[in-house]
Amino acid sequence: MRQFIERHTFWAIVIAVVAALFLWLIAAVWPDWLIDALGRKKTFVNTLLNGITLGGLYFLVASGFTLVFGLMRNVNLAHGSMYLLGAYIGYEVAEASGNWFLGLAAAFVAIGLSGMLLQVLVFRRMEGDDLRQTLVTIGISIIAADLMLAVWTGTTYQFQPPEWLFGAASLPVVSVIKASGDPVYIKYPVYRLSVLFVAVAVGIGLWLFLNRTRVGMMIRAGVNDREMLSATGVNVQLVFALVFAIGAGLAGFAGVVGGTALSIAPGEDLRYLLASLIVVIVGGLGSVTGAAIGALLIGLAEQFGLAYFPTYGVVLTFLIMVVVLAVRPQGIMGER
Amino acid sequence: MNARSLFSGRHSVSDIHPAAIATVVVLIAYPTFASDFFVFQIGAYSLILGTIALSLMMLAGYGGMVSLAQMTVAGLAGYLVAILGDNSVEVMGLDWPWWLFVPTAILGAALFSAFVGAVAVRTEGIYTIMITLAIAVAFFYLVRQNYVLFNGWTGFAGVEPPTLLGVYWRDPVPFYYLSLAVAGFFFLAVLYASRSTFGLGLQAIRDNPRRMRALGYNVTLHRIVAYFLSGLIAATAGVLFVWFNGRISSGSVGVGIVIDILVIAVIGGIRHPVGPFLGALAFVLLENFAIDLIDRERFNTVIGVAFLLVVLFSPDGLIGIWHRIRPRLRIGGSTRSKSGRVERVDRHAAGSLEQT
Secondary structure (H helix, E strand, O other): OHHHHHHOHHHHHHHHHHHHHHHHHHHOOOOHHHHHHHOOHHHHHHHHHHHHHHHHHHHHHHHHHHHHHHHHOOOOOOHHHHHHHHHHHHHHHHHHHOOHHHHHHHHHHHHHHHHHHHHHHOHHHHOOOHHHHHHHHHHHHHHHHHHHHHHHOOOOEOOOOOHHHOOEEEEEEEEEEOOOOOEEEEEEEHHHHHHHHHHHHHHHHHHHHHHHOHHHHHHHHHHHOHHHHHHOOOOHHHHHHHHHHHHHHHHHHHHHHHHHHOOEOOOHHHHHHHHHHHHHHHHOOOOHHHHHHHHHHHHHHHHHHHHHOHHHHHHHHHHHHHHHHHHOOOOOOOOO | OHHHHHHOOOOOHHHOOHHHHHHHHHHHHHHHHOOHHHHHHHHHHHHHHHHHHHHHHHHHHHHOOOOOOHHHHHHHHHHHHHHHOOOOOOOOOOOOOHHHHHHHHHHHHHHHHHHHHHHHOOOOOHHHHHHHHHHHHHHHHHHHHOOOOOOOOOOEEOOOOOEEOOEEOOOHHHHHHHHHHHHHHHHHHHHHHHHOHHHHHHHHHHHOHHHHHHOOOOHHHHHHHHHHHHHHHHHHHHHHHHHHHOEEOHHHHOHHHHHHHHHHHHHHOOOOOHHHHHHHHHHHHHHHHHHHHOOHHHHHHHHHHHHHHHHHHOOOHHHHHHHHHHHHHOOOOOOHHHHHHHHHHHHOOOOOOOOO
16 A cells, blocks of 8 residues: 555555545535535446446456466466356246245356366466467357257346345435435445445455465465476376366356346346456456455446436446556556 | 469469369350359359458468458448448438549558557457457447447448449449459459568568568558558458448458358368368358258258358368378378478468467
């Protein structure tokens, strides 16, 4: 943090100003001129929270993607298919057992295993060959999308999550003061807040895993010098299969989490693949912190675009990408 | 095959392979023995898709840059034709004369392609794929959501080619010859360009950008120009594409078809300009006749499996398969050692699909 401020004083100031502005916008009761300019405060706060929670969801998907790519240089463009397959499997299990959490676990395990299979059968055979990996995984995602369409048809599915996760919580944020003087508090769905909570927990967990555990150390060493790591007696292939399983499992996990917040339908695979692509391009390939920053930026851009200028909303996401690439081609947290 | 003789670099009349002449004769005589369906839906459509894939082949094969935005460039040209020209949807349709809107559409889309290049060339390899894919999808969502310029989800209908010299150019036979002329022109242009100073520079940059930079070449500019030129090809095909369909909508630039272009180029082979056309023909034939084999709904599985098999077993696509079986057919052929050497060199190229 302190290092960052010293090295990038200008950006630190910009970030601090923007953060302060947002905090003021959330905390203050809006004066009339602001309401005239931006609309009701409730819309703004809801959009902000939607953006942050969507960013959390994007982080869950993109962190797995960036973990696999950044550490093993495996380009898995079937990551979106894993998200969708995880959602479907989780749905089936949750429906059959009546337990939402069982669905969540099943999605994580099943997609983790299929990811491990993919690593052993496909990626191990074409190590270091980005383009072929890309093409093969595109082929796999085309087939997977079509087969999922055949099995689960074009219907939209909706989860039945546990009740205590649903409903709205009253936030300690005042939207307007009534004529009588009573403050009106903003309400927000509990589930979306818990998505954010889970995303933060997963992010911290990943960081601790990579930076504070022995296996994480092995993984980072293997990225830098695979031969040397295997010479020290570590089973490199086993470590990499494990990482792939975690990355893929996260996609399946996110499938259930995202499928509950929104819905499951064909085409979602591409949406989340693209979200993870843009997130890691903006954040920097291979950096979990970068994925978090990128996911937050893209989630906010998408929601604010949708709320305030719907027809050109996409352009905002795109602009962020172009600006980041122009300034830092390797992404915000990327290293060259 | 014509591929080999044209690839060798020398080209006097006596060098042209008989197979090349035969192919040209068959292509020109095609409408005399084929039905309208085969001329229009198979022939012209393959040529148009092949030309769009050709622009990708040029970037990927010679430049080592796999751009997924080629269909987007073609789609933008198509949209510009509908916006600047005439359509039946009462949105936009500025009604410019054709000799004005066709060059404008092509040039505009090519400039957009150069812009895509400018964004993408600062990075390499998988980054290029991701960025161009992201641009393609951003464009898709933009045209789907924007009703003022692009008429949203529905897009434009009733986009007609002009009637010129007393010929209605959307009739199957004239349209086929128009597509053939465009495809043939760009096929030869890409072949010529690949042997020009610019093309050789591009291939050298593909193989070793650092060395070329050290030699004083402007690597970034070379690459952006390559994007611009490939944009000209894709945009011209895009104009034909919108005339072929008579309509253009957000679905015309959707993710599915964006990836189809990559599938076509890879199935055919990205080493030689013939590849995209072979791939397009295979794709269109599969698209039209796979329903006779299986349920129409499962076309994507068929094309996906075909794509996967080609990527896994013949990294050079259909051309690669041909090159592999040819030595067995012709024992002791004099070109064998030469082709072997060429392939070995290419295998180390950055844009090569061969496993290193």
